Structures are given as C-alpha cells and as structure tokens.
Amino acid sequence: MDEPPYHLDIEGVEDDTGAAPGNVTLRGRPWIGIRFDCCETYARIYRNTSGTAYQGGCPRCQRQVTLKIGPGGTDSRFFSAS
Ligand SMILES: [Zn+2]
Numbered sequence: 460m461d462e463p464p465y466h467l468d469i470e471g472v473e474d475d476t477g478a479a480p481g482n483v484t485l486r487g488r489p490w491i492g493i494r495f496d497c498c499e500t501y502a503r504i505y506r507n508t509s510g511t512a513y514q515g516g517c518p519r520c521q522r523q524v525t526l527k528i529g530p531g532g533t534d535s536r537f538f539s540a541s
Contacts, residue, residue: 462497465524465540469513496541497522 469491490503495517504515504524513526517540524540 462520462522464522465495467524467526467538467540468529469526469538491526492537493524493526494537494539495519495522495524496539 488505490505491513492501493504493513493515494501498517498519500517500519502515502518504513504526506512506528507514510528512528514524516523526538
C-alpha cells in the first residue's frame, strides 16, 4: 500500500492535559483519540517527547499520522484522519 501519511494540524490540545512541555513522562503521556478513515477504526495516539505533535499509526494498515500542535485553545479530544 502506498498511502501517504496523514498530516493534521490541531490547536491547543496540549493545554488541557496539565503536563508541561519537556516534562512528560512516558507513563503520563498525553494522548488523543483519532479516527482513521482508511480502515474506519479508532486508536489512541500519543504526544511525542518534544511536545510538538501527536504521532501514531493506524492499528490495521500502519498508515502514519502526525498531528502538529499549534497555539490556541480547544478541548477536543477526538479527531479524524482523512
Ligand atoms: Zn488504516
């Protein structure tokens, strides 16, 4: 399969986790739920260690997704990759 990775931009998701950037433990890593349109499945993806994005992959086809964290505010916890 040659599906390109998903790239999404989100805003302010890091603000509602209470975790300071650069001070994230593996155990307490923030995550968001995402729906993969490719396989119509849901998965959790976790924030990377630098706190700049959420990164993960489709649990079925392994298609990668990156959600860049931007400034702003939202309390959304679920997103769609399409
Ligand atoms: Zn998939």
